[in-house]
Amino acid sequence: MTLLAEVGWGGLVQAPTTITWTDITQRVDQVRGVVITRGASDERSETQPGTATLSLDNQDGWLTPGNSASPWSPFVRENAPIRISQAVIPTRSGSSPYPLAMLGDDFDDNRVNTTLWSTPFGGASETGGRMRVPVTTVSTAGFQTVREWALVGSKLTAKLVTLPGANGSSAALASMWVNSTTSGTRLGWRYNAVTGVISAETQTGFFDGTAVGFAYSAINHVWVRVRESGGTVYWESSGDGFGWTVRRSLATPAWVTSQTLAVEFPTTRTGGTNDFVEWDLVGAEVRPRFYGMVNEWPVDWEGLVSKVTISCTDLFKRLNRLPLLRSMVTEQIIQRVPVAYYPLTEPADSISAGDLSGHGLPSMAITQAGAGGTLTMATTEGPAATGDSTPLFTPSTATAGKYLTVDLGSAAQDQLTANPPQIEAWFKTATTGRAILGLYSPDLQYVTVLSLSASGALQIEWTVTGATSLTVETVGSTSGLNDDNWHHLVYDQRIGVAWVDGVNVDPTLAPTPGSDQRFLHIGGYRGTRLWNGALAHVAVYAANVTIGSALATHYNAGANGYAGEAADTRIFRLAEYAGLLSVTVWGSTHDPVDSQGPGGSGVVARMREVEATESGKLFAERDWFGLAYQSRDVRYNPDPASETFTIDYADLEPGTKLSADDQKKINFVEASRPGGATQRVTAPESILAFGTYPPAGGTLSLLKTSDNSVLDAAAWLVSRYAAPAPELREVAIEAYTMPNFLDILDAEISSYFTVFNLPSQAPASSMRVTVEGYTETLKEKSHLIGFHTSASATDSVWVLDDAVYSVLDSTTRLAY
Structure with missing residues (x-):
């Protein structure tokens, strides 16, 4: 390794x-080693x-x-x-022809391994822990093997560490070839320093007229390989040696299947200044x-x-220092990158309303029209699932009272000129004939007003000619919106479509191309038709595509906090709030979860609520800036054929322990859900024998959507832990000495393996365990992994008429 x-x-x-x-x-001190901890x-x-x-x-x-x-x-x-x-560097075994995957060298001893590389030529050497091949005008140079290798069903891998420069040359090439017995018939990768192109080639007579080339990327082409599988040769590249991208493929040439092959890393240069190319980690399997x-x-x-x-x-460091989440409505709006966003959720003593778009727009001023009326912040409860308090507009008359105004500025104006606005707002009133908001250009050439008609129907009012009298389009199917309940409105000016409470209410409105709109009024329009009621979460967008239907889904954010969506969908949603686009979901059992609509907690805390509710697992990936979320069914009934590895007890290191105690015992659970019943599940026989063991923290609060689901979750917990069996909780392995070290390194959280040939004092000759986490120490010629494990049988569920999973009173636990 x-x-x-x-x-x-x-x-x-x-x-x-x-x-x-x-x-x-x-630079790494490999005597002290690298210590990594992960999982639970x-x-x-x-x-x-x-x-x-x-x-x-x-x-x-x-x-x-x-x-x-x-x-x-x-x-x-x-x-x-x-x-x-x-x-992990492979070793050669068996007899020639050897699979090319066995050609491995890390070049760390600065001495050419002449067993592998019989003929370094042209000054090629092993220097600084790498294969160094001069790229000179004097002669060709390179590393070369004897003819003893096979590519069928195998692969050749290498890391391209140092590139040669063009250096004034007319040609400067560095390559990795698998050579046939015919000179010039070969396949592999070639880097052209003059053009900066790396190409996947299969040559005949030293030429490939269909070579597939790419501008070399120090991000995507650091690792290259050729691989043969099932009659096809693949040229692949990678940024980390672990995740590979196919760059070219074709049917396996006949010579690949019939000949014994040689490998060569040659270079050549015509003119210019000499330098070198460096390769490393030939044949490495990266984990x-x-x-x-x-x-x-x-x-x-x-x-x-x-x-x-x-x-x-x-990545949990980054996630844990994120600011507390605001309501789901706010987070959904921010995800859509509005030009302007005024949630109107300031404290009661505020005298202005701020923008949360992140564009640094001015705050909205409370503006007086006529005399009298009030506008008081934080007076009315916001949409049901937000937990917000919003302002109450109480004018004396339609033209006497207070409303909010702002000049969005020239930058916003430019965006809204380039792309017609999409507008979103929440409103609540018992009064008809009033304006929700108005957006207009300084010269009043372009005006958009959203209002309610005398029957409480939605009205779209507009002009693109500067007309004093605005064109009014009434959405007849929306009458009665003055019912003093919260409603959600989206208007997409680009296509002239409106949505109310998530429903497309009229697809036939006229599109109203706008320009120069920069003044925004909320709760009235230019001192008239002053709003009598509450308003919240007003946002203006300038997307270059139609987004109204996506904005319409924000209704569920405010009305019910997306209650009822599947747990994996919720994890994805929360990850988006954190700016995290990579989430891998394992498993298929994803129950509906309740609302998490109000703000006030961090994104990790929200994810942990879902994880605990679903008996899932949430952790950071070890190869990527991403999260993994596992549903509970990932652990159901481990299949012996899918074990990550097996290991003899005699091969374990000191520290392996068998535990039998009450650390995990749970025989009494009270659980509840938001707005639901508090319910109890017990294991009377366990309580009689051992006393009462509730879970840490007392009553469980789960984000379930029904009382039955809460009961199922509580029963699942008690059935697994009322009488836990003895288990191996720590398994220490020196992976470096194991022939199956790749399998050991592949073990992930929720992977399982079996320890066999346990001592006679053990309760069984073998025990299957599930990985919960690990601490590993990486040193020179050592990779010690201390796995934190649990008994895999804890998660077994009943399978009808199954010899293993239908044993009465043993493995008849109902799945949850």
């Missing part, structure tokens, strides 16, 4: 596809933020923050992206172990020796 530690200087941890990574592996201690605990700790050589001062002489300055700073992997950010760069000295010991945290 070879450690890989890389830092993305100047990159954004939340944008992994834009990061150019720098390998700092040579047991299945009853929440997964914790993943961490990594490593010590780095800083003798040149390049890792000293603020050192302008560092080539990485000024990006040696907190929150720098970091990723850590293990590159990501950590992805996150550096918390600090503390510089320590021991005499004249300088070290930097860094601690790193995965």
Whole structure:
């Protein structure tokens, strides 16, 4: 195994596809090792933020923050992206022809392995832990194997570390070829330093007229490989050596299946200045172990020796420091990037209303029309699921009272000129004939007013000619909106369509192309038709596509907080609020969850509510800036054929423990849901034998949508933990010494494996366990993993007439 530690200087941890990574592996103190923690201690605990700790050589001062002489300055700073992997180098076994996947070299001893590379030529060498091949005008150069390899059903992989430069040459090439027995018949990858193109080629006579080329990317083409499978050859590239993208494919040439092959890494240059190309980690199987950010760069000295010991945290660090969420309505609106957004949720003593669009627009001023009337903030409860308090507009007459006005400014005006506005608002009134809002240009050439008619129907009023009398279109199907209840309105001016309470109420309104609109009035229009009631969450958008139907779904955010949507959908929604676009969902059991409409808690806390409600698992990915969410059925009835690995007890390290205690015992559960009943489930026999064991925290509050679902969740908990069996909770493995180390490294949270040949004192000769988390230490020639585990049988469910899962009083637990 070879450690890989890389830092993305100047990159954004939340944008992994834009990061150019720098390998700092040579700086890592592999005697002290890299320590990584991930997951939870047991299945009853929440997964914790993943961490990594490593010590780095800083003798040149390049890792000293603020050192302008560092080539990485000024990006040696907190929150720098970091990723850590293990590159597993294959070994050759058996007899020739060997599968090409067995050709492996990490070049770390600075001595050419002549067993693998029989003929380095042209000055090619192993230098600085890499294959270094000169790119010179003197002669061709390269590394080459003897003819003893097969590509069928196998692959050749390498990391392209250092590119040659054009350097004034007319041709400068560096390649990775699988060679046939015929000179010039070969396939592989070629980099052209003059054009900056890397190409996937299958050559005959040293030429491929259909080569597929790409502008080389230090992000996407760091790793390259050729792979044959099922009669097809694939050319693939990768940014991390783990996730691969197919760049070209074609039917396997006949020579690939019939000949014994050789591998070559050659170079050539015509004219210009000499330099070199460097390759590394040929044949490596990469397994990501950590992805996150550096918390600090503390510089320590021991005499004249300088070290930097860094601690790193995965994406939960970023998520945990996000501001508290506002209501779902607000978060949904912000996700749509409005030009202007005035939620009107200020405290009661406020004398203005602020913009939350993030564009720094002016606040709205309370404006007096005529004499009398009031406008008091935080007086009326907002839409049902928001938890907001909103202003109450109480005019004396239709022309005497207070309303809100603002000049949105020239930047907003430009956006609304380029794209006709889409307008969103919530309103509540018992009065007809009043204006909800007005949006207009300084010269009144372009005006849009949303109002209620004398029958309480929605009206769209507009002009594009500056006419004093606005054109009025009444949506007849909407009468009665003056029922003193909250209603949601969306008007898409681009296409002339309106939605009320999430329903398309009239698709036949005339589109009204606008221009120069920058003045916004809320609760009236230019001192007339003053609103008598409440208004909230007014937003103006300037999208270059029609978004009205998407905005209409915000009705559910305010009316019911999306109550009833599936748990995985809720996780996706909350992730979007956090600006996180990558969520992987495992499993298929996703019950409906209740509203989380009001604001006031963090996004992680909201996700944890869903996780606890569904008995799921939430954790950060170890290879990507993303979350994984597992439903509870991921753990149902582990299939022996799908075990990640098996291991003999004799191969375990000290620290493996069998536990039998009351740490997890639960035989008494009271649970409730928002607006529902409080219910109790008990295990009388367990209570009689051991006493009462409620869950930590007492009564469970679950985001269920029915009392029956709450009862099912409580019963599930009691059935699993009223009488927990003895279990292995810690399993320590030195993966480096195991022949199945790749399988061990593939073990993920909720993976399962079996320990067999347990000592005679154990309750069974073998025990299957589920991974809850782990602590691993990566050192030179060592990879010790201490798995935190639980008994897989805890999650078994009843299967009718199944020999294993229908044993009376043993495995007849009903699935939930």
